[in-house]
Amino acid sequence: MFACAVTEGVATVTMNAPPVNAMSDAWVAGFVRLLDALEARVDWSVLHLRSALKIFAAGADLKEMRARFAVADGVAAQLAAVRGYQALFARIEALPRVTLAEIGGSALGGGLELALACDLRVAAWEAKLGLPELRLGLLPGAGGTQRLTRLCGRAASLRLILGAEMVDGAEAERLGLVQWGAPFSELPAAATAIARRYAALPAHAVAAAKSCITAASDPARDGFREEIEQTHALLHEDRTRVLVRGFLDRSDRNGA
Known part of the structure; x- marks a missing residue:
C-alpha cells in the first residue's frame, strides 16, 4: 500500500493501493505502522506524500462501508472508522516535521481530508479536489x-462543503486550498523541489516555528508567550549558535 524512500532529508511516501487508494481499516493501520517507523528515524525532516495512481486518494473504502451498513451495529463500526481517520490525520498534522501533499489526481472526501492534514499542498491544475459527502x-x-474552514475561511467552506463542489487545482490555488499549482506534467519536479527546499532548513527551528504557528489558531495557547519560549530554547541550541555565529562572522567580513 505504501512505499517509502528517504533521500536528502525527504521521506517520500508513495501510496499505491489500486484502484483509488481507498481508506480501508488495513490502509489506516498500514499508515500508522509507517509513521511509527519514520518517527524512529532522524534522517528526514520533510514528509512528502504522493500517489502512484492517477487518483491521489478517493476516501473511504466502499466495500467496507457497504459491509458496515449491512449489519445491526454498522453505525457504531462506521463511527469507529471515522475516529480512526481523525486520529491518523491528527497525528500527521501534529508531526514536528514539514508535511507536503503532492496532489496529481482527484483528492475527494477523505482523500482531501488527508491532504488538509498536511502543512503544504501542491496540486496539478488538472486535479479535482472536493468534499462531496453531503450528496x-x-x-x-x-x-x-x-481544517478547510481554518485554512480557507467560512465563506469558502460553506461554498465547497454545502455545495458538494469539486474544483480543479487552479481554482484550489486561488481559494488558498493549496499553496501551489502546476501543470500535471511538471508536478513531480515541482513537488520534489519544494520538499528539498524545506528539508534544507534547520529541522529544530522548523519544529519550533510550526508549534508557534499552530498556537495562533488555538485559543487555549498564548502564541506570543510561545514565541518567547521557543526562541529561548533555540538560543540554547548548539545548532542555532553555530548558524548565528557563522552569519555574524560573514557579516563582519563583508563590513556590515
Missing part, C-alpha cells in the same frame, strides 16, 4: 469541516 446525506467528518 450522500453525510458530512466530511474526518476533519474536513474544521
Whole structure:
C-alpha cells in the first residue's frame, strides 16, 4: 500500500493501493505502522506524500462501508472508522516535521481530508479536489469541516462543503486550498523541489516555528508567550549558535 524512500532529508511516501487508494481499516493501520517507523528515524525532516495512481486518494473504502451498513451495529463500526481517520490525520498534522501533499489526481472526501492534514499542498491544475459527502446525506467528518474552514475561511467552506463542489487545482490555488499549482506534467519536479527546499532548513527551528504557528489558531495557547519560549530554547541550541555565529562572522567580513 505504501512505499517509502528517504533521500536528502525527504521521506517520500508513495501510496499505491489500486484502484483509488481507498481508506480501508488495513490502509489506516498500514499508515500508522509507517509513521511509527519514520518517527524512529532522524534522517528526514520533510514528509512528502504522493500517489502512484492517477487518483491521489478517493476516501473511504466502499466495500467496507457497504459491509458496515449491512449489519445491526454498522453505525457504531462506521463511527469507529471515522475516529480512526481523525486520529491518523491528527497525528500527521501534529508531526514536528514539514508535511507536503503532492496532489496529481482527484483528492475527494477523505482523500482531501488527508491532504488538509498536511502543512503544504501542491496540486496539478488538472486535479479535482472536493468534499462531496453531503450528496450522500453525510458530512466530511474526518476533519474536513474544521481544517478547510481554518485554512480557507467560512465563506469558502460553506461554498465547497454545502455545495458538494469539486474544483480543479487552479481554482484550489486561488481559494488558498493549496499553496501551489502546476501543470500535471511538471508536478513531480515541482513537488520534489519544494520538499528539498524545506528539508534544507534547520529541522529544530522548523519544529519550533510550526508549534508557534499552530498556537495562533488555538485559543487555549498564548502564541506570543510561545514565541518567547521557543526562541529561548533555540538560543540554547548548539545548532542555532553555530548558524548565528557563522552569519555574524560573514557579516563582519563583508563590513556590515
